[in-house]
Amino acid sequence: MQHKRYYNNKICLNVLANSIENAKEIYHTAEGHAVIGLLASNYTDVDKAVDDVQLYGEAIDRAISLGLGGGDPNQWKMVTDICRKVTPEHINQVFPAVAYTRACVQNETSHINCLVNPAETPGYVNIATGPMSAQEPAVNIPVRSAITLISEMGGNAIKLFPMNGLAMRQHYVKIAEACGEAGFILEPTGGITVDNFEEIVSLALEAGVPKVIPHVYSSIMDPDTGITRVEAIKKLFKIMKKIG
Known part of the structure; x- marks a missing residue:
C-alpha cells in the first residue's frame, strides 16, 4: 500500500460512495488522497462483496476501505471472510x-486499523470492542499499551470511535499525543464534519501523528440518495492541502 497516492500524504480521507461513479468523482476530486469505504454490513453474500471490492477497486486504483458498518462488532467475521477472497488496501476491524x-490476508502490507473506544479517563482507551467483549465491562488500558498490542497483532492504526466530533477534545488530544510519540497512525471517526474537520486533523498533526485518516461519512452525504457530495470533498481537500 505504501506506493499508492492515498497513502503517501499525511492526510487521507476515508469516505463512502453510493456508486462506482460517485467513488470515481470523490477519488479524482481528492487527487487520489482518499479511500472509499465499502461496508460489510451492506452485504449478506460474501461473493457479492468480493465482486464489489474488485469492481470499485478497478475504477479507483484499488483505493478501497473494507468497513464494518457503524463499528458493528458483529460484522468482524464478514470482514475476514471477504478478506480471504480479496485483499482490500485498507481494512477496518475490532x-x-x-x-x-x-492471518486471513496473508500479507504484511494491507493496512488494518483497530477499533477502540475513548475511555472515561483521558489517555486510556477501551479495547473491549468485539461482539462478546463489548457486552462485558469495559477494558480500559493506556493508549501506549493499546498501540503496542495492536502492533504485535499486526495492526497499523488506532481507529478511535465514536468520536462525536470534538465532544471529547481532551481525550482525543491525549490519544493523538500517544500516537505521535509512537509514530502510529490515527483514524478519528464519528461526528466529523466540514466545519470541525480542520481542527480535528490539525490537533493530530500538531501532536506528531505521522498520518491521519479521518472517516467523514453521513455529514457529507445526501440523506435521500446516499451520494457523497463532491462539493464537500472539494472543501475537505482544500483544507487538507492547507494543513497537510
Whole structure:
C-alpha cells in the first residue's frame, strides 16, 4: 500500500460512495488522497462483496476501505471472510480480531486499523470492542499499551470511535499525543464534519501523528440518495492541502 497516492500524504480521507461513479468523482476530486469505504454490513453474500471490492477497486486504483458498518462488532467475521477472497488496501476491524484478520490476508502490507473506544479517563482507551467483549465491562488500558498490542497483532492504526466530533477534545488530544510519540497512525471517526474537520486533523498533526485518516461519512452525504457530495470533498481537500 505504501506506493499508492492515498497513502503517501499525511492526510487521507476515508469516505463512502453510493456508486462506482460517485467513488470515481470523490477519488479524482481528492487527487487520489482518499479511500472509499465499502461496508460489510451492506452485504449478506460474501461473493457479492468480493465482486464489489474488485469492481470499485478497478475504477479507483484499488483505493478501497473494507468497513464494518457503524463499528458493528458483529460484522468482524464478514470482514475476514471477504478478506480471504480479496485483499482490500485498507481494512477496518475490532480489537480482538486484528490478528485473525492479518492471518486471513496473508500479507504484511494491507493496512488494518483497530477499533477502540475513548475511555472515561483521558489517555486510556477501551479495547473491549468485539461482539462478546463489548457486552462485558469495559477494558480500559493506556493508549501506549493499546498501540503496542495492536502492533504485535499486526495492526497499523488506532481507529478511535465514536468520536462525536470534538465532544471529547481532551481525550482525543491525549490519544493523538500517544500516537505521535509512537509514530502510529490515527483514524478519528464519528461526528466529523466540514466545519470541525480542520481542527480535528490539525490537533493530530500538531501532536506528531505521522498520518491521519479521518472517516467523514453521513455529514457529507445526501440523506435521500446516499451520494457523497463532491462539493464537500472539494472543501475537505482544500483544507487538507492547507494543513497537510
